[in-house]
Amino acid sequence: MNWLIAIFQTMLFVLLAPLLAGWLKWCKCHLQNRKAPSLLQPYRDLLKLTHKQPVVSEQASWLFVTAPYIIFSATVLAASVVPLIAVDLPTSASADVIVMVGFFAFARFFLALAGLDIGTAFGGMGSSREMTISSLAEPAMLMAIFTLTMTASTTNLSGAIAHVLNEGLILRPSFVFALFALILVAIAETGRVPVDNPATHLELTMIHEAMILEYSGRHLALIEWASQLKLMLYGVLIANIFFPWGIAETFSAKALGYGLLAIIGKLALLAIFLAIAETLVAKMRLFRVQEYLSFAYLLGLLGMLSHIILEASR
């Protein structure tokens, strides 16, 4: 039964991810006085891509064709670890939050290799930049997460969320720092403004898009879906770790339904914030990103130190 719910939750994750992307786009269009596409547009795009014939470069090796499947499954695995509507599911015991970061690294490793496989300057550029940014973002993210896991004294996400739920609403300075650090990292890792712009194909600024320039058809669909999934994953992490209220602690239909409603509401709200931020802030120069990420790292470190100095029992 628990396993069924876990699988159901993962499927929900996968299916809802394009909706979040659509909602984000809808909000952004309205904020920018543009006519918004339908909320379902991302689904239509994915469907259209899966029906198209994929064109692959003559230079490509087997790695290029396999990479989308690996990237997608690694991201789905990462999603299966994160509690979406209920805590205490068996999948979150099989891998903890460090493994989840490992899944992201796995997907990124293959994405960067796929970028290098064709042998164009764009692909190499994208891979190089992606690896640079992620290698700065990963420690910042782990710092933020370690703050949380040390408070809850578990690296199991389910356990950590349950701990926050049990403690009730306590304002911890460490959590505030960690929250901001995680938000900054999330923006960098999901390739949003001001670090990367998912809507552009301008060579000076591309990061994510540069690597996947050669993809088409179902391969592109998988990669796009994976990046939508990643966006949602970070959203859920932020929403459920720092504001877990509403998530189902028992497996009754009612609790699960409330859990679903709660997370949809939280994500919708987060997306509005993100859309406002993306509308207000301009993209920054590539070599400013390190300052941005080291700021995130610093916030994570401050969170950790304030936990150790101010909050720990001793």
Added chain:
Amino acid sequence: MILVSAYCAVLLSFASGLLALLMNQRQTLLAVSQYCFKKLFNGDGRCQDWINNRLEEQRFPTFLRQAVFVLLGLSGVFAMIAGLAVLLSKGVITGQIALGLPWLPWHIRFDGLSGFFFLIIGIAVCAVSLYGPGYVSTYKENEHSFAVLGLFTGLFVAGMLLVLLADDAFMFMIAWELMSVASYFLVAFQHENSANRRAAFLYLLMAEVGALSIILGFGVLASFSDGFTFDALRESKLSVTWASIAFVLALLGFGMKAGIVPVHVWLPEAHPVAPSHISALMSGVMLKVALYGLIRFCFDLLGEVHWQWGVVLLVLGTVSALGGILYAMMQPNLKRLLAYSSVENIGIIFMVLGLSMIFMANGHPQLAALGFLAAMFHAFNHALFKNLLFLGAGILQHQTHELNIDMMGGLIKKMPKTSLLFLVGCMSISSLPLFNGFVSEWLAFQTALQVDVLDNGVLRSLIPVSAAALALTAALAAACFVKVFGLIFLGQSRSRNSEKAGEVQDKGMLAGPALLAGLCFLFGIFPGVIIHLINNVSGQLLGETLPNGSVLGWLWLAPVSAEQASYSPPLVLLGALIATAVCYWYLHRNRTPLTVIRRGETWDCGFGGLTPRMQYSSSAFTMPFRRIFAKVWIIDEQIKKDMQGALNQDVAAVHYKLHIQDHSWPRIYLPIAQGVNSLAKQVGRIQTGNIRTYLGYSFATLLLLLWVIS
């Protein structure tokens, strides 16, 4: 029985070395065999034919090479058997050999710790001996004699095994020197290049300085005890100061061999010039023997560890890990890059070992056991994947005659099997889930996160920072090995050599790396096997194992407790397979001509004429890192433009030169070298070259000695 197989391993590696000496003795062998057959068997036709057949001029070298490596491989198998047996029996076996000084026979002790390192050496030697015959066949006998290579390989392996068996300081140092000197000759094997001679000399110098420091360390211990046996040294009661002095000496000596920053400089010089299977052994195994020495010295002989030592190890390890990977990233030479990456991995091991010491000294032996487990497991993993990568580098050098990764490219299509094996190595070393490197890193994080139990505020804030440094190291390692794999195997060929390269023909050269790659994956999915073995070691050494054997089942990995953290690689693998299968099935469920992949030209922005030179190169890939961490290296970047045309305004050609240097050379080693030189000059002053002065010196010495005696 266990000890016998350990002895067998040592003797077989000696034998393989001696057998190699027969390489130039074909004529003698022929004469001896004919004489024997005449005398003994009166000409048993078939047997004699077989032997004569082997001794034919064309076949003899191949046959002998194979025989030497078969013996070496058998030595590896025996080492594995002995190691596994002693680990599983949880026993300690002691013995004596009537060698060495008259009043001090060689003491032998074979316990869990030695057994675990025996296992590491055994696996590595097996892989190398599968790989060896094919690799050395390209050396021309009159230029690079196989007799030399084979002899010193055998001695080197025997030396390493003897170090692990030693139970007195005397035998330990003899075995240690055997290992160092034999490996010096191996580094200097291709001595026709002056760079190789220089590297080998640097290696010998540092190895000897290190050995001196280890001897002094033993000396400190011995002066507080009666005798040189480890049993006696264990009993010695040292004050904290003396214990710390011994620790620092041992750390310097073993750290020099292990390649800790700032005494790492011999690694990037020596590894690239040695033959690839030797660099695999040196990097994968010899560094581990140094680690063994440190563990034996600190945890076993010194007995009581202090948390300050742990902090030293932690800081040194963190610096080595970060420095190693940052330097590795900038290297265009593949084997140099791998050597620097060894510095990184040894740094990680030292870091976790430091954590283990800190927990031990603060009275948390269970957490110390966890840290020890992470360190040992990472040592084991590093031996596997670094061996694999060095052997892969050897194949690349063999097939393309290149080590510069900027000169390769597109090899995935030409060398599909090698590329797959190399990919496994790259994924393990980048610590991606499902592979063994990830498990040890996960354990390291779990250890660092237990910092809440400590009381000391400095430690409580230092350890999380080092955990974050570990995270940065891992992410940089992933970037580095994306670069390595991407530039070597993906894209288009960047040179004629790599354009013409083909898959390696020798089966053994693929079998060795395949064995290692298989183990990397296997222990990534079932880490419980190795963890169980290491648990026995820490039970013997630290007197404490991980809690509750049941949570260490084959399916789950929950080192602290199931509530705190758990990881189940088999389930993750299952999930990955299901997810891939489902999305593959969904996308391929109705096959029409439209869903078949169409091959097209690469998009060239409409300009046409994409050439391999437009691809990203190694220095281009790492440019953002170079800019962000600019202070870490000494960067010498020169761009020169050739001008032509009217008023010299058109650029005809651009020359780009990039030279990246280690800070440790100008900061540490050159001042030392200058100091030594100026000291030598001062000493030179008393050497006047005048016989009367020398007679005067002798007279003064005589007077002084007489005065001392009276």
